[in-house]
Amino acid sequence: MTGHPNSADTAHALPRNRILRRLPAAVGLAALAALATARPGFAAAPLACGTVIVPPGVGLGTPPASVTSLNTFVLSSAYNQEAAGLLYYGLLWVNRDHKIDFSRSLATKIGVSKDDTTFTVSMKPWTWSDGRPVTTKDVQFTYDLIKKLGTAYIPYGSGGIPMLIKHFRVLGPEQFQIVLKHPVNPNWFEITGLSQFIPYPAHSWGKYTVNQMWRRQSDPSFFKVIDGPYRIVSFKMGRHITFGPNPTYQGHKSRIRRFIMKFLHSSGAEILGMRTGTLDVSNLPFSLWQAGHRLKNVRMMEVTPNFGFQMIQLNYKNPSVSFFRDLRVRQAIADAINQEQAIRVLYHNTVKPQYGPVPVDPPTFLSPSARAGKYPVGYDPAKARQLLDAAGWKVGPDGIREKNGRKLEFTNVIPSGGATATLWTELWQQNLRAVGIQMDIRQVTFNQLIAMTYKPLEWQAMSYGWSLGSYPSDGPQFRSNGNYNQMGYDDPKMDRLLAAVTTTPGNQALYKYEDYASEQQPVIFQNNTGVVLLARDGLRGIRKTFSPTGSWSPQYLHWTTPHCGAQLAANTKP
Structure with missing residues (x-):
């Protein structure tokens, strides 16, 4: 997607800041007790091996909020995209240098014609969680759905999709071709246009109308057929969403058993969560800069800001x-x-x-x-x-x-x-x-x-x-x-x-x-707002997990503290 709004902790309304302020009055003893219950037995076992809990917006430096939809075709925000991106494997992975990393992409290569009008994409063999192969028919389903939605498709027009496309051709189960109406800047089209062609399961989603998809956008049962690193364990609207490893995922296997997005609604709640152990990673709200520096057993990491x-x-x-x-x-x-x-x-x-x-x-x-x-x-x-x-x-x-x-x-x-x-x-x-x-x-x-x-x-x-x-x-x-x-x-x-x-x-x-x-x-x-992360001691893989473009890869997270080692093998089983 070319762009999307995100909330942030500063005047960049989706910004942030750093003046120390007293925790909001609403975040008091009652809130502390409520947050502490999110991880039973925390006091006895400070690190819940195999589980990582974060608020939405981590890595973007934005204030925490809720995930409201898992179908970014019908309702998109930075928070929704973070969650939905864990379920489906992207056609293209763009790294921090803004180049395509084919080792983390479903696509293996892109051929471009001399006149910059024809793009031929080859895909690696991949499988849906129900055992069926991911094929170019699933990519075509995505393209057809975009056309059907028209201007109701959230990023309509981004990367010239779909109006720039003259022909979409399936050349084989793992190769498709897109012919454009006129020559383009290949770099722009590949990472802005082609990246939108995330395969979705035609044999599952194709049973539903657009209206039915809208009504079931937060229904976990709709998203059972997946090909990404995680599956949904539970989704409590307004509270949290819990992910577990997708056992059929063919990429880097998750080293944690549970990844939980806990929905919070204030910067103070992030600090409180890191203080009480009910969060493992959060943004450091700049308005609570000094409070973040006083946290124990927590390290600070400055990362590339949101692009x-x-x-x-x-x-x-x-x-x-x-x-x-x-x-x-x-x-x-x-x-x-x-x-x-x-x-x-x-x-x-x-x-x-x-x-x-x-x-x-x-x-x-x-x-x-x-x-x-x-x-x-x-x-x-x-x-x-x-x-x-x-x-x-x-x-x-x-x-x-x-x-x-x-x-x-x-x-x-x-x-x-x-x-x-x-x-x-x-x-x-x-x-x-x-x-x-x-x-x-x-x-x-x-x-x-x-x-x-x-x-x-x-x-x-x-x-x-x-x-x-x-x-x-x-x-x-x-x-x-x-x-x-x-x-x-x-x-x-x-x-x-x-x-x-x-x-x-x-x-x-x-x-x-x-x-x-x-x-x-x-x-x-x-100005953009900087991003400083708070991470609990013993948790590794942070930089590889949180991307400045909002893509998450929590399968690279793992605990390294001694008392976690014996539990890792058991806790990574779905």
């Missing part, structure tokens, strides 16, 4: 904030926000400022100007005031700018539950007021925020994090009528540049799009 960016998404469809259509206003907002202050105060200097759509860490796809730190915008309050003056916004008696009897004021909706997100947004609020812009703050749950994006008159701006695919072109969000463009952004030049990114080999077209987007600020780009 994406934080943003203030602007609503171009809402007439009450039509001033967002003025480039000078957007640039003034970007110039007014002091990212370096937030990075220093909230993120303990773990990340860098970002003013464009391409992540700065790793710098793989940065344009030469972005790599040199030269952006069209940057923290410059004096320039922000000049832009607003030129746009006709004059400072009123209360310090807020006005124009034609209208104040330069808007409400920014952010996800609740992230202390850093709140602190970061409050810093933005101060920065913007200093140049004469009033930004009010409204907090809602993450699921409410996502629902609001489809109701343009109910919001003016919202802040959250955006996870990219492994190739950072964000057509579905910034292209006119893009499937993720609920904000209504419309710029013909942006459309042309994004089209060039998808059809021009190499990265030069990507650089041009990147620099133009940095100038235009279709959303107000903000």
